[in-house]
Structures are given as structure tokens and as C-alpha cells.
Amino acid sequence: MAVPIIKKPANAAAANLADYQQCCSEFTDFCSDNAASDGPQLKTLPGGGLNICYQALDNHLKSPVADKLAIRWISKNDEILDYSYRDLCQLTSRFASILHTLNLSTGARIFSLLGRRPELYIAALGTLKAGCVFTPLFSAFGPEPIQSRMDIGEAQLLLTTRSLYRKKVKSWRQSLPSLKAVILIDGDLDDEPDCHLWSELMQQADPDFPCAETQPEDMALLHFTSGTTGQPKGVIHVHQAVAYHQLSAFWALDLKPSDTYWCTADPGWVTGTSYGIIAPLCLGVTMIIDEAEFDVERWYRLLQQQQVTVWYTAPTAIRMLMKAGLAIRNQYDLSALRFIASVGEPLNPEAVVWGQTAFSIPFHDNWWQTETGGIMIANLASQDIKPGSMGRPLPGIQAAIIGHQDDGTSQIITAPMQVGELALKPGWPAMFRGYLHQEEKYRHCFANGWYLSGDLAMCDEDGYYWFVGRKDDLIKSSGHLIGPFEVESALMEHEAVAEAGVIGKPDPVAGEIVKAFVTLKPGFTPDETLQKTLLGFARQHLGVAVAPKEIVFRRNLPKTRSGKIMRRLLKARELGLPEGDLSTLESDEQ
Known part of the structure; x- marks a missing residue:
């Protein structure tokens, strides 16, 4: 059954990307000051180079944003901790100095095994400030996936809790020779070798430790993604990715400095890092972080209490809210919401329309992958929405539908609504630079000048892309x-x-x-x-x-x-x- 188009809102001209066609035609380069003349600018380090943490925090210290609320963390028990941009800058400097004290040099692999705890966000940015490489792991992982990822990634330090360490790491730790140290954010050490307490280290650390003068192509992030078989793949991203993180959030999520923003993704997933840590801080917004897991009433209560204006969540959560019905939704005043978006898998048309019913605004679906590092295709605040569509490529992103023939040849499909593999022309700053130790697998992702996503899709006559399924599906x-x-x-x-x-x-x-x-x-x-x-x-x-x-x-x-x-x-x-x-x-x- 066809779902009617949701026409662009009356205030479309106020969107960060107000004129899609003009921006696409005038676009030149992601890293230039002209990428978005009214949007975020890329700031190099005082001595040259580029560093994600400098862009997200230190860059703001001489601006009015310095003492603004950057992160409001809400615990499972509703305890609230607030951090300004200045607070985070000092705390991340402390963590960076800890890494230096522990003789972890530039490029060292720092892993976290934590839930949505403040220490994770400080460590993520502090790792980047130190010029090291940050890798988040899901705290719900079992011992085997933790061990395999830390082994492949050659982990040199692990940040975790006493409980998680004892349950999931301690039994095999000695089999990982690269691991030099463990930092526990709570509890005591019990004479564990090379274990340290977060509180003691942070108290002694330097709050003015300078940002490492990393270069744009230096490795910054290592995200693991699983295939259907074989070892997990370590996806490499570099510091230059920040240019795309902030610009894509400015365009696709319509983030403004005045926003209170809630990205519900766990940092163990790439969304929780790209758009749950880096991009919003680069743009000077206030972030809400909830430690607790999904709960219908809690989520509605937080949206109301914190006056969230931009909300980025997942299709599963949206469907669970739909399942709970409108009666519970109507108990809360959510009028502060002005933009809501979805990511993780394609959002069903009825869920997009339900957003219009439940919140008086539709959900804006978008498409990207761990490998792309940022949003590639999106339904924009200033554009009509075709429910069920992924939207259109962001300015500077060239997408195509590739048809693969039985004889092994490929060609671009130009006819509308024909199924083929979604492909992207390489060159955006957040594009992955490789699979760690799997160079051949990385090369197989590219053919004839295109990155092949492995997703099947169609493109209609208006340039909107439609997800069909994974090639194997x-x-x-x-x-x-x-x-x-x-x-x-x-x-x-x-x-x-x-x-x-x-x-x-x-x-x-x-x-x-x-x-x-x-x-x-x-x-x-x-x-x-x-x-x-x-x-x-x-x-x-x-x-x-x-x-x-x-x-x-x-x-x-x-x-x-x-x-x-x-x-x-x-x-x-x-x-x-x-x-x-x-x-x-x-x-x-x-």
C-alpha cells in the first residue's frame, strides 16, 4: 500500500540545509571553510595537524561555549552529573596525561568495556587527545568476543569496571601479551597486576596536558563489526573523519548550538561514537546521556524533563514505543521536540507516519554503515519525506545503483526503481581506511572506482533511495x-x-x-x-x-x-x- 508523501514543513527555510539542490551544486570540498559557509568550520591545532578532541572540546575554550553545559549524565537511579565544555577539556587532558604516564605512546590501542558511564566519554576523547586509538566494546559482550576483539586490535589498555573485569576478562588476561594495563573505574584492586584505579590516577593527572599534534590520516578510532562468518572486522577511521562527523550532523540531524540533543545509541556501536560523542560536541550542543536501558515510561519522562529538542534513536525502540500505544505517550508534554531521526536499519513507512501522529513531526530515516563512518543518505529537515525511503545523498556524496551481470561485469543502473547494489564514490573524510590486518577483504569492498556497500537498493526519479535488503537477504x-x-x-x-x-x-x-x-x-x-x-x-x-x-x-x-x-x-x-x-x-x- 502506497504511503502518502509527508510534505516539507512550513519552517523548512530555517533548516541548516535549507536549499538541497543549491548546496549540492555549489559543494566543493568537505574540509574547506566553504563546505557549509554558515556551519561548522574545521580548526587545525595551533602547531598544525588535526585532532578530533581538539575540534570537539579545546576549540571551544575561547568562545562562549566554554562554560556551557556539554553533557548531562543521568544514572539508572536518576542521579545527575553535569559537565561543561571546560570541565570535559580538563578531564580529557587528565586522561591523556595518564596514558602518557603509563608509557602508552601515540597510536596505542585503548579499549573500553563500559556502559554509558561518564568515564567512557572522558576516556574516548582523552584517548584521542593523547594521539592514541579508541575502541569501545559493548559491556554486554561475553568473554570470547571481548578477547577476540582485543586480540585482533592489539589492545594495550582496558578501561572497565571491577565486576566486568572479574567476570569477563580476568580468566584470559595473561594470554594477551599486548595488554599493558587495566584501569578500573570502581571497587578496589585486590593486588591485580598492572591494575589501576581511575579515581587515583585522575586525581594525580595533569588538567592542562596538551593535545597531541596528530595528522589528518592518523588512526583515531577502531570499530568492530561482525560478518556472517569468520573473525570480526576492525574498521579503521582517522582524525580527518571529524570534518564529516560535524558537517553531516549539521545537515542530516539539523543540530544547532541551542539544541538539547539525545542520541540513545550505546558508544559500543559506531553511532554512539560518531553522533553520540564527537559530532554534537563539535557543534556546541548540550547532550543528554542516559545510563539506563530502554523503558517506555522512562524515555518519555526524560524527553519531557530534559526538554529534548533533537532525538536520534533506533527503529527497534520506535517500534516498541508504537507497541506501547498512544495512551502512555499522551501523558507527557513533548512539545520541545523539533526534529527526530532514526538509524540502525531501515525504518518502516508506518513508523515514519506514526511519528507524525505521536509527536506532530515525522521520523527522519537515514542510511550509513560502520565503514562509511557517517550519515551518507538522509531525509532532511527541509525536504519532503517519502516514508520508507532512506532519503537522498548528502551534498558531496555521490551514490549510484550498480547492477552486477552474470558474466562478472557491472554497470550503473540509471532506470528508476531497479534493484542493484548501493555504491558510493570514495573520498569523504569519514570513509574507513581499512580493515585491520585484513587488507584483501578491504580491497574487495571496492571496484571500478566505487565503494560497494553490500546493500541492495533502488533509486526513484526524484533521487530518493530505497532499501531492499542485504545482498545475501x-x-x-x-x-x-x-x-x-x-x-x-x-x-x-x-x-x-x-x-x-x-x-x-x-x-x-x-x-x-x-x-x-x-x-x-x-x-x-x-x-x-x-x-x-x-x-x-x-x-x-x-x-x-x-x-x-x-x-x-x-x-x-x-x-x-x-x-x-x-x-x-x-x-x-x-x-x-x-x-x-x-x-x-x-x-x-x-
């Missing part, structure tokens, strides 16, 4: 190529469906049939009657060729920590195949 049934996202979105239009995951199941006649796994909203019974109703509903909306032939109910669907439904895991379990790397699995079927 595409379903081939009776000669039809079916994208799972289309089927999932159609199922979600039914009032009973909370979430859906779709796979291709082998069939001797059709090659594959479409099978859907569905979770229900409260008040609906997972019985045969509803199953038949949903099958008929899907046929009516999608046609017999595309609609699922089988629907099964689940209490939960397996998802990554970034909220993506793990279709390949659904398929592996359906077919009894190896499940592959499950280190990023957060929720599972029950």
Missing part, C-alpha cells in the same frame, strides 16, 4: 526477486503486528518461498485464525507472488545491539545451518 521465488524489507513493512501495517522478520525458505518448485516471523502487539492472540488473517492481508497488499507463504509467531526476534533484526540467524535456525558470529546478538527468540 534477497529472496528469489518463481523468478521474482523479493526484498524482505518490503514484506516486513507490509505486515507491520496490520494492527496486530509489532515486528516482522522475513527470510527465503528453500522450495523444490519455486526455488524459495517467503517465510515471515512475527511478534504481536499486546491484546492479540497468536492463533491459527490470526495467522490466516495475516496471510490474506499480505496477499491483498503485496500480491500472491510476493506475499509470505508461511507465517509463524515469536515472542521476540533475534536482534543485534544496534537494533537490526538478524535475518541470517532466522534463516540459519530454520535450515539447521551454522549460526556464525553471535557476539553482537542482544535479544533472541523466546
Whole structure:
């Protein structure tokens, strides 16, 4: 069923990127002062060079932003800690000096294993200030994925809690020769070798430790991403990425210095670093950080109490809010919200429209990857929204749909709404510079001057891009190529469906049939009657060729920590195949 276009708002001219076409035509270079004449400028270090922390913090010290609230941290128990830009600058200098005292030289790999704690944010920026490389890990990881990532990344220091260290690190620590030190943010040391207490080190550290004079191409961030098989990949990003972090947030998230901004992503995920730490601080906004996990009432309460104006969250969370219904939403005054966006996986059209109903503004979906380092394609504040679309490429980003032929050749697809692989022309500052120790795998990401994303998509006549699925997710049934996202979105239009995951199941006649796994909203019974109703509903909306032939109910669907439904895991379990790397699995079927 077609979803009507949501027309651009009456105040579109006030958006940071008010004239999309003009900006695209006049764009020259991401790192020049002309990239956005009214937007963020890139500041080099006093002695030359470029450093992400300098851009995010030190750069503000001689401006009115210096004593402004930078981070408001809210604990699980509602304790509040406030940090100004000046506070963060001094604290990050202290941490940088700690690394120097521990003889961790430029380029040393610093890993964190923490939840959303203030120490993580200080350490992330302090690591960059010291010229070292920062790698965040999810605190929910088990011992094996932690060990494998620290081994691949040649970790030299780990920042964590006493509990996490004892449960997940202590048993194998001696097998990692590169690890020189551990800093615990709480508890006591119990005579652990080369362990240090955060509080003691920070008290003795230098609050005026200078920013390292790093160069644009020096490694700054190492993010790990999992494939379907094999070792996790260490994605390398450099200090020059900051030029794109701040500019893309200025354009795609419409961030202004007056905003109170909440990015709900964990820093263990690239969004939580690029747009949960770096970009908002570069732009001088006030950030809200909530230590607690998702809770419907808590989230609405924080949005109201903190007067959040820009909110960046994930499709899974949005669908859970939808599932909870409007009655609870209507108990809160959320009129401060002016821009809301989604990231992690494509946002279903009905969720975009629900934003308009629930908040009087639609959710703005966007697309990017760990490898791209920043938002590539977005629905902008000043533009019409086509619900279900990823939006249009940001100025300076050249995207295309590439068709791969059976004979091994490829060509750009120019006809609208034809499925192919989404590709980008390399050159933006946040583009990854490699997979650590996997040079061949990195080279395979590029062909004929394009970065190949591995995502299948379409582009319409207006230049809006539409996600179809990962290359491996595409379903081939009776000669039809079916994208799972289309089927999932159609199922979600039914009032009973909370979430859906779709796979291709082998069939001797059709090659594959479409099978859907569905979770229900409260008040609906997972019985045969509803199953038949949903099958008929899907046929009516999608046609017999595309609609699922089988629907099964689940209490939960397996998802990554970034909220993506793990279709390949659904398929592996359906077919009894190896499940592959499950280190990023957060929720599972029950």
C-alpha cells in the first residue's frame, strides 16, 4: 500500500540545509571553510595537524561555549552529573596525561568495556587527545568476543569496571601479551597486576596536558563489526573523519548550538561514537546521556524533563514505543521536540507516519554503515519525506545503483526503481581506511572506482533511495526477486503486528518461498485464525507472488545491539545451518 508523501514543513527555510539542490551544486570540498559557509568550520591545532578532541572540546575554550553545559549524565537511579565544555577539556587532558604516564605512546590501542558511564566519554576523547586509538566494546559482550576483539586490535589498555573485569576478562588476561594495563573505574584492586584505579590516577593527572599534534590520516578510532562468518572486522577511521562527523550532523540531524540533543545509541556501536560523542560536541550542543536501558515510561519522562529538542534513536525502540500505544505517550508534554531521526536499519513507512501522529513531526530515516563512518543518505529537515525511503545523498556524496551481470561485469543502473547494489564514490573524510590486518577483504569492498556497500537498493526519479535488503537477504521465488524489507513493512501495517522478520525458505518448485516471523502487539492472540488473517492481508497488499507463504509467531526476534533484526540467524535456525558470529546478538527468540 502506497504511503502518502509527508510534505516539507512550513519552517523548512530555517533548516541548516535549507536549499538541497543549491548546496549540492555549489559543494566543493568537505574540509574547506566553504563546505557549509554558515556551519561548522574545521580548526587545525595551533602547531598544525588535526585532532578530533581538539575540534570537539579545546576549540571551544575561547568562545562562549566554554562554560556551557556539554553533557548531562543521568544514572539508572536518576542521579545527575553535569559537565561543561571546560570541565570535559580538563578531564580529557587528565586522561591523556595518564596514558602518557603509563608509557602508552601515540597510536596505542585503548579499549573500553563500559556502559554509558561518564568515564567512557572522558576516556574516548582523552584517548584521542593523547594521539592514541579508541575502541569501545559493548559491556554486554561475553568473554570470547571481548578477547577476540582485543586480540585482533592489539589492545594495550582496558578501561572497565571491577565486576566486568572479574567476570569477563580476568580468566584470559595473561594470554594477551599486548595488554599493558587495566584501569578500573570502581571497587578496589585486590593486588591485580598492572591494575589501576581511575579515581587515583585522575586525581594525580595533569588538567592542562596538551593535545597531541596528530595528522589528518592518523588512526583515531577502531570499530568492530561482525560478518556472517569468520573473525570480526576492525574498521579503521582517522582524525580527518571529524570534518564529516560535524558537517553531516549539521545537515542530516539539523543540530544547532541551542539544541538539547539525545542520541540513545550505546558508544559500543559506531553511532554512539560518531553522533553520540564527537559530532554534537563539535557543534556546541548540550547532550543528554542516559545510563539506563530502554523503558517506555522512562524515555518519555526524560524527553519531557530534559526538554529534548533533537532525538536520534533506533527503529527497534520506535517500534516498541508504537507497541506501547498512544495512551502512555499522551501523558507527557513533548512539545520541545523539533526534529527526530532514526538509524540502525531501515525504518518502516508506518513508523515514519506514526511519528507524525505521536509527536506532530515525522521520523527522519537515514542510511550509513560502520565503514562509511557517517550519515551518507538522509531525509532532511527541509525536504519532503517519502516514508520508507532512506532519503537522498548528502551534498558531496555521490551514490549510484550498480547492477552486477552474470558474466562478472557491472554497470550503473540509471532506470528508476531497479534493484542493484548501493555504491558510493570514495573520498569523504569519514570513509574507513581499512580493515585491520585484513587488507584483501578491504580491497574487495571496492571496484571500478566505487565503494560497494553490500546493500541492495533502488533509486526513484526524484533521487530518493530505497532499501531492499542485504545482498545475501534477497529472496528469489518463481523468478521474482523479493526484498524482505518490503514484506516486513507490509505486515507491520496490520494492527496486530509489532515486528516482522522475513527470510527465503528453500522450495523444490519455486526455488524459495517467503517465510515471515512475527511478534504481536499486546491484546492479540497468536492463533491459527490470526495467522490466516495475516496471510490474506499480505496477499491483498503485496500480491500472491510476493506475499509470505508461511507465517509463524515469536515472542521476540533475534536482534543485534544496534537494533537490526538478524535475518541470517532466522534463516540459519530454520535450515539447521551454522549460526556464525553471535557476539553482537542482544535479544533472541523466546
